[in-house]
Amino acid sequence: MAPKRKPARGAAAEERDPDGMFRGVSAFIVPQGVQGRRLEVWKQRLVQMGGRVVEKLDKGSAAAGVNHVLAMDAKALLRVLDAAWLHRFRGSVVSFEWLEECLKSGERLPERKFTINHEEEFKLKKAAGNGGSGASQPAKRSKISLRILGISREQVTRIGRSIQMQMRIKVQEASSGGPSIYAPADLNRNITKIFGRLIDIYRALGDDRRSFSYYKAIPVIEKLPFKIESAEQVKDLPTIGKSLKDHINEIVTTGKLSKLEHFENDEKSTLLQSVKPLPISTQFSFKVRTISLFGEVWGVGPATALKLYEKGHRTLDDLRKDESLTNAQRIGLKYFDDIRQRIPRHEVSEMEKFLQDVGKDILPGVIIVCGGSYRRGKASCGDMDIVITHPDGESHVGFLPKFVQRLKEINFLREDLIFSIHSVDGTDSGVDTYFGLCAYPGRELRHRIDLKVYPRNRYACGLLAWTGNDVLNRRLRLLADSKGYVLDDTGLYLATRGSGGKHAGRSDAIVNCHTEKDVFDTLGFPWLEPHERNL
DNA sequence: GGGCAATACTG
């Protein structure tokens, strides 16, 4: 797949009306139980009319300006937020009806009538013995669950301290004035915005290579210190060839791109028509939108998304009725909203510790590290990539099945997507893999989690690959190829030079790389700390 | 006109 596009800076800011009815509203939105497309429309409306949508909310955010929480109902609300947190929260907790009624009447209605009575709901759940599906417990409970699961008191208090610490830091940040952004003004937003749409469209259609070309052009354009006024200024830039130059020419002279209009105007969304017309730049063809949506389901790619569309499916609910879905796709669909939620860094940190504790119980000395965007230092993560090995080079064998079993017993792992074992018979480099869904102890919200177990001598390459980012992976693999190596997550190999073969085969001559640094050094690539790998 | 990272699992 082509690299995921970073959300453009200030995406909706341009069409925003600062005097709109939602002026001053900073809303955190609980997506559970709402159709994704509907949600998107609401968010757009909110922002267009002067509001703000806060994507991440963690324990410290009370001070970060959030003054509204919007959710479907109390159940959805408690699924994502702690009752204790809500109790402390001073802003409005309202159902989406508030938003709908405001939009319908055209004026800002008092929140009071739409308040969600979560306290009541929580008491009910508690009285009912608290087994209830989907209800999340207050913060205290999750610690208790950790203890129930065999975690020591010291660890529990350590986790508690670390949460408090992070809250303190958060509050400090919030009180020391707003976020200072040093990003330079985005002079050519008119162009990159359009390219951004093309990236999404081509990816949804399965044309990753083409999508990638637009993707590469964006940072190049963003770095320009001037506003492009003619294609002349751009014709010699790398990543910008004839076609992109023509696009830019059309954009700077006419203000739009007919090619994009074509994509966006073939069949209009009836849903979007029923609401007020959106700015042209935020419209998508119904077909492209729908296929993109389907493609966001885990296990559904461009080909399947297209088939489903042509079968007549138009919504995720349509998909739910389809018999042809695979197991994994069903799970992806069922937990669509859950998986889409990002995980706050401190929670990943806690879960990493949790996994380490469970792991060392089964196999003393086992090394368990959370890679991915977490290891690259991101403030929140889309999923967790757990890389595992054992220093003795042998006892990792057979670890993963036991680990997974244990994690299921204690209700951490919930649903399986992929599970394959090679360490025992030694096939496929002896790497064991598990992909699935997990839930933070004491909650029901599902997160994507990957577990990979490597023999010690392959661990460095595994960790490197699973830390990414994917752009770095590609660069390193390309570089390896140019120097007569093959690099993947299982090792660095001497390429077998088949006489005319384009694809250098992997000889079993593995190059000894005990650490990530060994890989960088062997390839002659300047060392990057994990947090420097966000290319 | 071919390559664009490289490889594993599902059905």
Next chain:
DNA sequence: CAGTAT
């Protein structure tokens, strides 16, 4: 094998 995932 095609499709999807990392």
Next chain:
DNA sequence: GCCC
């Protein structure tokens, strides 16, 4: 889509 771009690059060689």
